[in-house]
Every structure is written in structure tokens, then in C-alpha cells.
Amino acid sequence: MSISQRLRQDADPIWQGIIEHPFVVELYEGTLPMEKFKSYILQDYNYLVSLIEVLSIIASRATSLDAMREVVEILRLELDSELKGYEEFLKRLGCSRQEAMAIDPLPMNLSYTSFLLSTSSLKPYAESITSILPCFWSYAEIAAHHQGKLRGNGNRLLVEWAEVYLSEAYLDLVERVKRLVDEAGEGFPYERLLETFSMASRYEYTYWEAMYNMETWPL
Amino acid sequence: MSISQRLRQDADPIWQGIIEHPFVVELYEGTLPMEKFKSYILQDYNYLVSLIEVLSIIASRATSLDAMREVVEILRLELDSELKGYEEFLKRLGCSRQEAMAIDPLPMNLSYTSFLLSTSSLKPYAESITSILPCFWSYAEIAAHHQGKLRGNGNRLLVEWAEVYLSEAYLDLVERVKRLVDEAGEGFPYERLLETFSMASRYEYTYWEAMYNMETWPL
Amino acid sequence: MSISQRLRQDADPIWQGIIEHPFVVELYEGTLPMEKFKSYILQDYNYLVSLIEVLSIIASRATSLDAMREVVEILRLELDSELKGYEEFLKRLGCSRQEAMAIDPLPMNLSYTSFLLSTSSLKPYAESITSILPCFWSYAEIAAHHQGKLRGNGNRLLVEWAEVYLSEAYLDLVERVKRLVDEAGEGFPYERLLETFSMASRYEYTYWEAMYNMETWPL
Amino acid sequence: MSISQRLRQDADPIWQGIIEHPFVVELYEGTLPMEKFKSYILQDYNYLVSLIEVLSIIASRATSLDAMREVVEILRLELDSELKGYEEFLKRLGCSRQEAMAIDPLPMNLSYTSFLLSTSSLKPYAESITSILPCFWSYAEIAAHHQGKLRGNGNRLLVEWAEVYLSEAYLDLVERVKRLVDEAGEGFPYERLLETFSMASRYEYTYWEAMYNMETWPL
Numbered sequence: 001m002s003i004s005q006r007l008r009q010d011a012d013p014i015w016q017g018i019i020e021h022p023f024v025v026e027l028y029e030g031t032l033p034m035e036k037f038k039s040y041i042l043q044d045y046n047y048l049v050s051l052i053e054v055l056s057i058i059a060s061r062a063t064s065l066d067a068m069r070e071v072v073e074i075l076r077l078e079l080d081s082e083l084k085g086y087e088e089f090l091k092r093l094g095c096s097r098q099e100a101m102a103i104d105p106l107p108m109n110l111s112y113t114s115f116l117l118s119t120s121s122l123k124p125y126a127e128s129i130t131s132i133l134p135c136f137w138s139y140a141e142i143a144a145h146h147q148g149k150l151r152g153n154g155n156r157l158l159v160e161w162a163e164v165y166l167s168e169a170y171l172d173l174v175e176r177v178k179r180l181v182d183e184a185g186e187g188f189p190y191e192r193l194l195e196t197f198s199m200a201s202r203y204e205y206t207y208w209e210a211m212y213n214m215e216t217w218p219l
Numbered sequence: 220m221s222i223s224q225r226l227r228q229d230a231d232p233i234w235q236g237i238i239e240h241p242f243v244v245e246l247y248e249g250t251l252p253m254e255k256f257k258s259y260i261l262q263d264y265n266y267l268v269s270l271i272e273v274l275s276i277i278a279s280r281a282t283s284l285d286a287m288r289e290v291v292e293i294l295r296l297e298l299d300s301e302l303k304g305y306e307e308f309l310k311r312l313g314c315s316r317q318e319a320m321a322i323d324p325l326p327m328n329l330s331y332t333s334f335l336l337s338t339s340s341l342k343p344y345a346e347s348i349t350s351i352l353p354c355f356w357s358y359a360e361i362a363a364h365h366q367g368k369l370r371g372n373g374n375r376l377l378v379e380w381a382e383v384y385l386s387e388a389y390l391d392l393v394e395r396v397k398r399l400v401d402e403a404g405e406g407f408p409y410e411r412l413l414e415t416f417s418m419a420s421r422y423e424y425t426y427w428e429a430m431y432n433m434e435t436w437p438l
Numbered sequence: 439m440s441i442s443q444r445l446r447q448d449a450d451p452i453w454q455g456i457i458e459h460p461f462v463v464e465l466y467e468g469t470l471p472m473e474k475f476k477s478y479i480l481q482d483y484n485y486l487v488s489l490i491e492v493l494s495i496i497a498s499r500a501t502s503l504d505a506m507r508e509v510v511e512i513l514r515l516e517l518d519s520e521l522k523g524y525e526e527f528l529k530r531l532g533c534s535r536q537e538a539m540a541i542d543p544l545p546m547n548l549s550y551t552s553f554l555l556s557t558s559s560l561k562p563y564a565e566s567i568t569s570i571l572p573c574f575w576s577y578a579e580i581a582a583h584h585q586g587k588l589r590g591n592g593n594r595l596l597v598e599w600a601e602v603y604l605s606e607a608y609l610d611l612v613e614r615v616k617r618l619v620d621e622a623g624e625g626f627p628y629e630r631l632l633e634t635f636s637m638a639s640r641y642e643y644t645y646w647e648a649m650y651n652m653e654t655w656p657l
Numbered sequence: 658m659s660i661s662q663r664l665r666q667d668a669d670p671i672w673q674g675i676i677e678h679p680f681v682v683e684l685y686e687g688t689l690p691m692e693k694f695k696s697y698i699l700q701d702y703n704y705l706v707s708l709i710e711v712l713s714i715i716a717s718r719a720t721s722l723d724a725m726r727e728v729v730e731i732l733r734l735e736l737d738s739e740l741k742g743y744e745e746f747l748k749r750l751g752c753s754r755q756e757a758m759a760i761d762p763l764p765m766n767l768s769y770t771s772f773l774l775s776t777s778s779l780k781p782y783a784e785s786i787t788s789i790l791p792c793f794w795s796y797a798e799i800a801a802h803h804q805g806k807l808r809g810n811g812n813r814l815l816v817e818w819a820e821v822y823l824s825e826a827y828l829d830l831v832e833r834v835k836r837l838v839d840e841a842g843e844g845f846p847y848e849r850l851l852e853t854f855s856m857a858s859r860y861e862y863t864y865w866e867a868m869y870n871m872e873t874w875p876l
């Protein structure tokens with residue numbers, strides 16, 4: 001079994017929680033209140049901007065030129081596709097990019113991106129590349145699991161958002177990140193990779209939870 | 220008004236929440252369940268280890284030799300006094316340092332330290348030094364506000380813990396951090412300092428909240 | 439005058455030394471011994487790999503999303519054009535990429551890349567982006583100044599190497615870096631930019647000097 | 658044999674060059690022109706300030722709390738003894754600290770500190786702590802080798818400078834750095850440690866060379 005598959009398997013209880021999260025289920029069914037979707041897109045746009053920063057840092061820490069090239073390619077694809085896609089969604093939701101970037105990150109958003117930024121800044125490359133795998137991979141697994149619901153989903157915006165993660169381009173992106181983890185994890189203590197993977201997966205779960213409950217700072 | 224005083228004033232609503240937090244009140248009154256205190260000390264020991272790391276990073280980013288010397292001095296005082304004090308408490312609570320360090324950080328602990336680590340790694344020195352001010356300062360203000368309660372507090376361990384933050388040595392430490400913020404903030408956009416100070420203050424509050432509710436990862 | 443033009447003007451004495459350096463003149467005239475050219479290509483390939491790392495770090499420190507996108511685009515262009523071009527030259531010179539990467543950097547090569555890596559890791563974005571401007575820009579100015587000599591240059595390899603820096607694609611790259619410096623330098627102390635620009639320009643000069651004299655470590 | 662001893666042995670040809678360097682010999686004999694000594698102290702003061710920065714970065718990357726404490730202790734000792742000693746020498750040479758810090762680092766000084774700063778910022782802790790060993794250790798070995806010459810040295814300033822590196826306090830400092838390298842090197846690819854150790858040793862040599870020849874930037 002590859003390292004990425006083993007990580008996925010060992011974190012399965014957390015991943016079941018992610019995949020069956022009500023935010024995700026309602027989004028695919030089309031019953032998610034648009035107010036929640038809009039708030040999510042605004043938060044997630046900020047998250048993606050931080051993810052781009054994380055990818056730049058990881059690129060600079062890659063332990064081989066080939067790995068660096070590959071991280072840069074992933075970075076470019078994120079900029080050109082997912083981030084541009086979100087800017088399109090923002091427009092359709094009536095928000096400018098400037099408005100979106102001026103929004104304060106919610107607690108779990110700031111916490112998750114801080115975790116990714118501090119990991120990529122301070123930990124070895126193998127842990128850093130592992131820290132971003134749950135984010136890429138879980139969206140693909142969510143999409144594969146719930147795609148059947150999209151037929152009954154009459155909300156055009158939600159369907160278009162979801163379809164991105166079913167596209168061949170996105171699945172290819174996920175495979176690339178997995179491959180980088182498999183290569184970097186070779187000879188690296190598995191326990192530390194699992195700790196990083198589990199933490200990032202927990203942040204994925206708590207992120208959905210926070211979006212569903214629209215959790216703001218208490219003060 | 221100095222920059223640090225202005226920050227403190229502008230974040231007053233958050234600070235009122237911190238100072239009057241039930242965890243803090245019960246700790247000073249002596250009614251805090253020891254199970255909660257023990258769990259807090261274990262978490263906070265891990266927090267302090269990360270704070271030491273944060274201080275090292277900040278020292279390396281200081282914009283003058285005098286500021287660097289001062290951050291190193293604060294770092295050394297933290298290592299020699301607060302961290303050693305916690306190691307003493309751990310012993311009295313029946314935990315070894317090894318056990319303490321093996322403990323998984325709770326969500327808000329990991330989130331708060333990730334915020335401090337990513338800020339110190341990636342932001343200008345002025346923002347980094349500001350990010351650690353609420354942690355140092357709020358403990359002194361809590362102690363000053365609640366010290367009257369200590370006379371009625373029969374729990375020796377809680378009283379000894381609290382008295383550290385009333386000591387002249389600790390108050391001097393706080394003054395040093397304030398002075399560094401005042402110096403670094405000169406000519407730096409105040410809004411960005413306030414954003415950092417407010418975020419760190421919010422993390423202080425949510426940290427107490429998490430300790431009080433003994434919030435673990437949901438999965 | 440734009441900031442980049444002012445920097446160029448204030449560092450003119452160093453730039454004259456770069457432009458008229460015998461390594462450069464002989465390369466354009468076609469009289470450079472191939473042994474020196476081969477040694478240069480091997481060293482410069484290692485330099486370019488470090489430059490890619492520097493660009494990743496700078497991307498992660500960019501102070502706006504637009505600047506970050508632009509640095510990533512420059513990074514991608516470097517990977518896709520200049521670095522690939524060098525890999526082509528390596529092949530024609532009878533070296534594999536593996537051989538090239540196994541070569542020890544000469545003193546001035548390691549020193550120059552260490553300067554760029556430490557600047558991008560530890561200094562503000564404005565200084566970091568300025569540190570890479572001499573490298574990009576001086577190659578274009580060298581090419582513009584000496585292009586007339588290429589007609590009399592019978593060495594195909596040298597001519598092809600030189601023509602890259604006359605191409606519209608390369609000139610566009612230089613303009614992009616200049617624009618980033620002009621934007622980042624706005625409101626930033628000019629003296630610090632000039633110090634960085636001068637140091638990087640001096641390293642450019644000493645790099646040519648070291649290549650010309652094939653300076654190795656004394657021990 | 659310990660890792661540090663093995664490194665020292667494998668880099669012996671470079672170390673012989675360091676120990677027998679004319680700058681060092683003349684300094685211990687008392688025949689070094691004071692103009693060279695003054696220029697060296699000014700450069701080396703700037704070097705030490707960067708070394709403090711390097712030590713802060715290394716502290717933040719230490720892989721255990723004990724190692725971090727130890728690096729901080731080394732950092733504090735450097736600040737309190739060697740750096741303060743240099744400030745004393747500066748005074749006796751008629752320079753203020755401000756003048757000293759305003760001086761431009763010579764090429765090999767900037768190159769060496771850039772190498773240490775980029776290594777500590779970007780490489781694993783084991784390589785970073787190894788990178789500073791030659792600097793600490795070679796001064797002790799130079800002192801042990803040449804101490805006999807001090808009796809015939811009538812230059813009070815030179816003798817006092819040299820005696821620091823014969824003191825028990827300094828030798829203890831060197832042992833601490835060696836121990837950190839031995840611990841961090843356990844299980845780490847030796848070849849990479851040797852590469853770092855050799856490069857830093859070469860920089861030590863070229864640094865003495867540059868000081869002896871008072872090498873300035875060519876332009």
C-alpha cells in the first residue's frame with residue numbers, strides 16, 4: 001500500500017466525519033441555505049489565498065528539483081483554475097475580490113491556515129507536503145461520494161461548484177499531490193506524517209463544522 | 220498614550236471577557252476542579268514550549284541589535300522562570316516532562332500556537348512582537364484584578380501558580396515586552412498592529428474557554 | 439524616474455564593470471574558450487536552480503495577491519524557458535542534468551546564491567524582489583550592448599545562448615521584475631533598496647570575474 | 658569516534674590552512690599591523706551580530722526542547738561574553754558601536770554570513786548546527802596551537818584578544834556546540850554534515866585570507 005493510501009486508511013474515522021458532514025450533504029443535495037454558501041465562498045477564497053502562500057513556501061523547501069517543479073506546477077494550477085473559479089463565483093454572488101479579501105477570517109479558518117503556514121515554514125518538506133493532502137484529496141472524495149445527489153440539485157451555482165471536483169483536471173491534481181507525499185514519505189518516520197495528516201484532516205472537519213454553524217469569534 | 224496602551228484600550232471588550240472568564244475566576248477563588256487545572260497545566264506547558272520557539276524566531280527578526288538582545292533576555296527569563304515553574308507544577312501533579320510533552324495539543328492550543336508561529340515566521344517584526352503581548356500582559360492584568368480572592372483560596376497549588384504573575388520579576392517582563400512593542404510600532408501602520416493584537420487577544424479568550432470546557436477534537 | 443531606473447543609474451559604475459567584463463565580451467565575440475563556457479554553464483545551472491528556490495520564497499512573501507501571482511508567473515517562465523534552455527545546452531555540452539547538479543558550486547556562486555537565499559528568507563519583500571533585479575536586468579543590458587558582435591561570432595552555441603537575452607519573451611520578463619520592484623519600493627526607504635541592488639550587482643560582477651578566472655576554493 | 662571528531666579529521670587539509678594562516682600567526686606573534694587588526698575587529702563585530710541572528714534561527718529549529726535550551730544558552734553566552742568583549746575592543750580602538758555597525762561588510766564577510774543565514778533558515782537543524790561548529794572550534798584550536806607565541810607578543814591588545822579563546826569558559830562553549838552536533842548528527846546522512854562542515858571551514862579560511870589582504874569589493 002502506498003504511504004498516501006495508508007494515511008487515508010489510518011485517518012478513516014475523521015474522513016467519514018468529513019464526507020458525511022451536513023454542510024457537504026446539503027450542498028450536494030441543493031438544500032444548503034445560500035447565505036451559508038456565500039459566507040463559505042468568502043471564507044474559502046481567503047483560505048485559498050493562504051494555500052497559495054503555503055504552496056510557495058513548500059516549493060522553496062522541496063528536496064529535489066523535480067519535486068520543486070511539480071509543486072510550482074500545482075501552485076500554478078491552483079492559481080489558474082480553483083482561485084479563478086472562486087473569483088467567478090464571488091462575482092455571481094455579488095462580491096468583488098477586494099470585498100472578499102477584506103473579510104476577517106473566521107476562527108477555524110485562521111487556525112487552519114496558521115497551522116498550514118507554520119508547518120510549511122518550520123517543518124521538514126515531507127510533513128509540509130503531507131499537511132496539504134487532506135485539503136486536496138477530501139474534496140475529490142466528497143465529490144465522488146455525493147455526485148449522485150447532483151442530479152436532483154436544482155441550484156445551478158452549487159452544482160457548478162461541485163462539478164469542479166469531479167473534473168479530470170482536479171483528479172489529476174490530487175494524484176500529483178499524493179505522488180509527492182509518497183515520494184517524500186519514503187524513509188521518513190511514518191508516525192510524524194500520520195500526525196500531520198490527521199491534524200490537517202481534523203481541521204478539514206472542524207472547518208466544515210464552523211462553516212455550517214457560521215461560527216464567529218465570541219468577542 | 221503609548222502604542223501598547225492604545226492597543227490595550229482598543230481591545231478592551233475582548234480583555235474584559237478574558238479577565239472575567241469563569242476559568243480565571245474559579246482558579247483565583249480556589250473552586251476550579253483540579254482535573255481542569257491539571258489538564259490546563261499540561262496544555263499550557265506545551266504552549267510555553269511553542270512560545271519559546273516563537274521568541275527565538277522573533278529574536279532572529281529583530282530590526283536592531285538592542286531589540287534582539289532584549290528578546291533573547293525575555294526568552295532566557297521565560298526558560299529559566301515560567302517554564303521551570305511549570306515543570307515544578309507538573310512534578311507536583313504527578314507528571315513527568317516527557318509525559319507532558321507527549322500530550323496532544325487541544326484544538327485551540329494548536330490553533331493559537333500555529334497563529335504565533337506563522338506570524339513570527341512570515342510577518343514583519345513589529346507584528347510578531349505585538350502578537351505575544353496579550354499572552355504576557357493579560358496574565359499580569361488578571362493577577363492584579365483578582366489577587367484579593369487569593370486570601371480566601373485554600374488550594375496551595377492554585378495560589379502558588381497565581382502568585383507568579385504578581386511578582387516583580389513577572390511585571391518587569393511584561394514592561395519589557397510592552398517597551399519592545401512601543402519601539403517597533405513607531406512608524407508602523409497602527410491598524411495592522413491592532414489586528415494582530417486583537418487576534419492574539421481573541422485566542423487568549425478562546426483558549427480559556429477551551430480549557431474551561433475541556434474541548435477536545437470532535438473526531 | 440522610476441525606482442528601478444534610479445537604482446540602475448546609482449549603481450552605474452558597477453554596471454559598467456559588468457557590461458564590459460572580458461568574459462562577456464569574449465562570449466559575444468566568440469573568442470571565449472569553450473572550457474570556460476562549459477564550466478560557466480555548469481555553475482550557472484546550479485545558480486538557476488537556487489534562483490528558482492529564491493523565487494518561491496519571494497512568492498510566499500509577496501505583500502499582495504497580485505504580486506504573488508506575478509512572482510509565480512516569473513517563476514514558471516524561468517522553469518519553462520531559461521532552466522529548460524540550460525538543460526538543452528548541458529546536453530549539447532555532453533553533461534547530464536544529474537552530473538550538472540552534482541557539481542560543487544564555486545565560491546562566488548555559493549556566496550551569491552546564499553546572499554539571495556538569506557535576503558529572501560529574512561528581509562522584507564521589497565528588498566527581496568530588488569535583490570533579483572540585477573540578475574535579470576543585466577543579462578538584457580549586456581545583450582543589447584553587445585548584440586552587434588554576434589554577427590562575427592562563428593560559435594553556434596555561444597550565439598544561441600546570447601540570443602535568448604535578446605528575445606521579446608526575455609525582455610518582457612525583465613520588465614515584469616522591474617515593475618514589481620517599482621511597486622514594492624513605493625514608500626520603502628530607498629537607501630535600503632539601493633544597498634540591496636548594489637550588493638547584488640557587485641555579486642554579478644564578481645561572479646563573471648570568478649567564471650573568467652575559473653576561481654575554485656583555495657583548499 | 659564522535660561525529661564532530663570525524664568531521665574535524667575529514668576536513669583536516671582545510672583546517673591546517675586555517676591554523677597556519679599568516680593572519681593568525683602574525684596576530685599571535687604580535688607582528689600583525691594594527692591597521693589590519695582594527696579592520697578585522699570591525700568586520701568581525703558585524704560577523705558576530707549575524708552569528709547571533711543565526712543562533713536565534715537555529716534555536717527556533719532545534720528538534721528537542723533540551724537542544725533549544727542549549728542553543729539559547731550558547732546564544733546568551735555569545736551576547737554576554739564574546740560580543741561584549743568586542744565592544745570593549747572597539748572602544749579601545751577608538752570606534753563606537755554605531756560606527757562599527759555602519760561599516761559595509763567585506764565580500765567574504767557578507768558571503769560567509771549569508772551562507773550561515775541561508776543554511777539556518779532553510780536546511781534541517783542538523784546541518785544548521787554543524788554550520789557554526791568550525792567558527793567556534795577553529796578559534797579554540799588556533800589558540801591551543803599558537804599560545805606559546807603569546808609570551809613573546811608585546812602587543813597587549815592582541816594578547817588579550819587571543820586569551821579569550823584559551824579561557825575555560827570558551828572551551829566549554831566549544832564542547833557544548835560539539836555535543837549538539839554529535840546529538841543532531843545521530844542518524845543524519847554524514848555526507849551532508851561533512852559538506853556543510855567543509856564549506857563553513859572553507860569560509861573560515863577565505864575569511865582570514867580576505868582579512869589578511871584587506872580585500873574590498875572590486876567596484
